[in-house]
Amino acid sequence: MYKSLVRGGWWGWMWQSPPMSYQPPMSNDEFRRAGHEMIDWIADYWERVETLPVLSQVEPGDVRASLPAAPPQSGEAWSDIMADVDEFIVPGITHWQSPNFFAYFPANASPPSVLGELMSAGLGVQGMLWATSPACTELETLMMDWMIDLCGLPDRFLSSGAGGGVIQDSASSGALVAILAARERTAGQYRWEELVAYSSEHAHSSMIKGCRIAGLMESQIRAIPSDETHAMDPAALRQAMIDDISEGRRPFFVQATSGTTSSTAFDPVDAIADVCKEFVAWLHVDGAFAGSAAVAPEFRFVNAGLERADSYTFNPHKWLLTNFDCSMFYVADRQPMIAALSVLPEYLRNAASDAGDVVDYRDWQIPLGRRFRALKLWFVIRTHGAEGLANFVRSHVEMAKDFHARIEAHPQFEIVAPTTLSLVTFRHTGGDADNERIRDAINNGGEAYITHTKLNDQTVLRLAIGAVRTEQRHIDGVYSLLAALA
C-alpha cells in the first residue's frame, strides 16, 4: 500500500540491502583498557598542565591543517587516535585547568566532577521527563535544594514551595528563561513590543543576547549607569522606567548583577527590588561567578536582596568545582516559566506527567533533551562537604587579598575597582598601551593567561583567581611576571 505514496524509492531497502551485522570497533573489554588509559591520561595531564603554555600558541588554521581533510573509510586503531590527541590537539588547547589560568572566570573541573560527567555519559540517560529517568530529575531537584542550604539562599527557591530550581547549561540560558517567564507574566496585559528590559552598563552580554533572542528590539533594552564601584545606580533605573512609561512603554524585566564580569561589582539588589516592586517588573539576579562564594558564610553578602528576586542564577561550573556545564537557576514562582516553555505533544505524554505528580524539567529550559548533570554536583558536594566547599573559595579569596596588597604597593600599578572576592582588577599607570603590552607579553609567553576589560574608558587588567589547582606559588609567579614587565 505505502510504496506508491513515498518519494525517493525508500522502499527499495526492503529488497536491496544485504543483511549487515554491526561489529563494534571497541568491545567492552577494550573499553576497560582504553578507559583506564584515558583516566591516567587525564591525571597525567593535570600533573603536567602547569608546564604547558596556558594560552595556546597556535595560529588560526594550524590544528585543522594537521588533520586529514576527509574521514577514514575504515576504523582506525585507538592508539593512533590517542597519539594524534597528544600531537595535534593538546598544542591547540588553551588550558583552562592550568593553575596559571587567570583569564575570564575559571571553569572548574575537579576530579569528582569529572567522574560524575563520566558516569552520566556511561548511563546515557536523557532526562527530559521525570519518566525518562526519575533519578535524573529527583537528584537534580534535591541538589538544587541542597544548594539553598549550602549557600544560605532564600526559602522561596525551595522545590517544596511555589518556586524551585533546575540545572541550566549556562547563566546565559538562565537569563533567557527568566526573560521568557517575565514576558509570559505580562501576557494579556501588554503588547510585547511595548516591553522594556533593564540592566546595568556592566551587566553580562547574555542579558542583551537573551532579550534579542526573545524578540526585543535594541530600543527595548536599557543599560543603566553605574556608580564609582561600577554598581547599578537604582535612582537612574527608576528614572529610566518613569521615562519609558511616559512614552507608553512597559518596564517588565530587570537584571541585577551580583558580581559583574569586569570587576565583580555588586548591584544594590535590595534598592533595585524596590524599583521593581513599584513598577511590577521581574527581578532576575545574575550571580554567575560570585554566587558560589556563599558556600562560605562570611561571604553571604553576595546573596543580599535575593529574598526579593523572582529568579537567580549562579554557576558551580565557574567556581564550585563542577565541570562545565552546571548552572543553578532558581525561580520564586515556576508557573510563568512553565507556561512560557511547555508544549506537550502526544508522543511525550505519560501517566506520571498527566497526573501532575512530577517535575518535567523539559519545561524549565530551552532544549527538550537533557543530561544527568546532577550526578557531578552530587559527587562534588559529597566528597567535599560544606566545609570543603567553603575552604575552596576561601583559599582563592586569600590569594586575591595577597595579590591585591602587592599590586596596591607597587609604584607602577594601581587597583581600579574594589576586590570583592577573588577577581583583582588593576592597571599599569602608564596608559592603555602599556596595559595591552603587559597582557600580551604574559599571554604570549605562555606562563600565565590574563584578560582585560574597560572601566571608565580605560583598558584594565583582570586577574581572576579560582582554578582548582591554583596555589599561592602561582600567584607569586604571575606577580613576578607583572612586576618584571612594569
Add this chain to the structure above:
Amino acid sequence: MYKSLVRGGWWGWMWQSPPMSYQPPMSNDEFRRAGHEMIDWIADYWERVETLPVLSQVEPGDVRASLPAAPPQSGEAWSDIMADVDEFIVPGITHWQSPNFFAYFPANASPPSVLGELMSAGLGVQGMLWATSPACTELETLMMDWMIDLCGLPDRFLSSGAGGGVIQDSASSGALVAILAARERTAGQYRWEELVAYSSEHAHSSMIKGCRIAGLMESQIRAIPSDETHAMDPAALRQAMIDDISEGRRPFFVQATSGTTSSTAFDPVDAIADVCKEFVAWLHVDGAFAGSAAVAPEFRFVNAGLERADSYTFNPHKWLLTNFDCSMFYVADRQPMIAALSVLPEYLRNAASDAGDVVDYRDWQIPLGRRFRALKLWFVIRTHGAEGLANFVRSHVEMAKDFHARIEAHPQFEIVAPTTLSLVTFRHTGGDADNERIRDAINNGGEAYITHTKLNDQTVLRLAIGAVRTEQRHIDGVYSLLAALA
C-alpha cells in the same frame, strides 16, 4: 578608598577570615583508582543493563526520599557514594542504553563517545571563542565538514563557503537558531509581529517552542495538514501562505521534517523549497533522527532537497553512536545567524577575533559557553570509519524490516505508517484501549520500553530500533511479548 562605597561590609574579609588552605578530597592518585573503578562500573553496567527493568519502576518521590534531605557538613568516602549510586540511583534510572529500549528515539552512548566525553571533561575547555581553545573550534569545524562527506550533504554547508556547521546541544536549539536567523534576514523589511512560521502538523514540538521563545504568538504559527504518509502537503503550505499574505502577514520560516517523530515520515523538501522560494521564506530541515541514516549511501533519500535548504539539523546523539549532546546544525549562509546572535563586550575581545581570521562559535548558539563536544564525534568516526557507521544504521534497518514483516503478518496487528528506516509504527486492531493496555503491560513488566503516539486520531505504538547494543534477539523478544499480549 573603596571601603565606604561598598554595601554589606564585604571589605571585612580583609581582616576577619583566617588563612585557610584547600585540601582536595580526591588526590590525583585517588582519581586514578576511582576512575579505573568508574570505567569498570560502566562496562559492568553495559553488560548487565539488559537484565534491568528498562522503564524505572520507582514511584514519584522514591529516589529523593531515599537520600539525605541536607548536604553533608564534612566530606564523605568515595566508596559510600558509589554504594549509594548502586542502591538508590540505579533503580531510578530508565535505561536508555538497554538493548530493549525502543521508546522515543534512541540516545546512543557508544564506548568511544563516552571516552570522548571523559576527555572533554578532563581537559575542561570552554570553547566560546577560537582563542579560548583553538583545537575546540577547529576540530569542530572539521567534524562538521567530515560529516558532509560521510552523509553526502550539499557542499553549501561546507565551512569553506558562505555557510558552515556547528554542534548544538539539541535539534530544538538548532531550530531556534534557524528561526532567529530567518527573523534577522527580514530585519528592516517587516515588523516582527507580522511574521508567520509554518511546519507540518507532525513536526516536532521544538518548532512551536522555538517560535514562542523568539516571541511569536500562537497566531503566527501554522500547522500544515499532511497526506496519507503523514508528510506535509506542499499545496496546503502554499495556500496557507497566500491566505496569510492576503491578510497582511509575512511568511518567513518553514520547517520541513525529514523523518517525523511519530512515524519517520518525510516531508517533500523539494516541493516545499519551491514554495519557500516563491515567498522568500527560510527553509529549515529537521532530520533529527533520520539524518544519521545518510552514512549508508543507500539511505541518502533522507537528504532529498537539502541542496535547497537554508539550514539543516540532525542528531548523532540519537542514532550515530555519540552520546547526548551532539546535534549537527548547518546553515547555507552564516551571516544572518551571526548578526542575530553576536554581542561583543570588551572582555571577550581578542586579536584573533578582531582580525576576522577565526570562527567564534559563541555567535552560532544560544549560550555563551560551550564544551569540547567535537572530541567524542572524532573518536566515534575514527574508530568506526565510514563503513562501520554505515553498518551500524544498516543493522537497525534490517531489524526493523524483520519486525515490520512479522507485525504485518500477525492477525491482530497492523502497520499504520510506512517503515522508512528503523521506526515501526503499528497498532492492535482492537482499538485505543487495547494499544494502551499492551504498551503499559510491556513497560510495567520491565522487559522492554515502547512509547505511543497518535496518528489519524488513533493511539498507535512505536518501536524505535537504534540502541547501541540492540541485536536481533532483542527484536525477537519484544515481538514475542507483543504477540503474547495480542
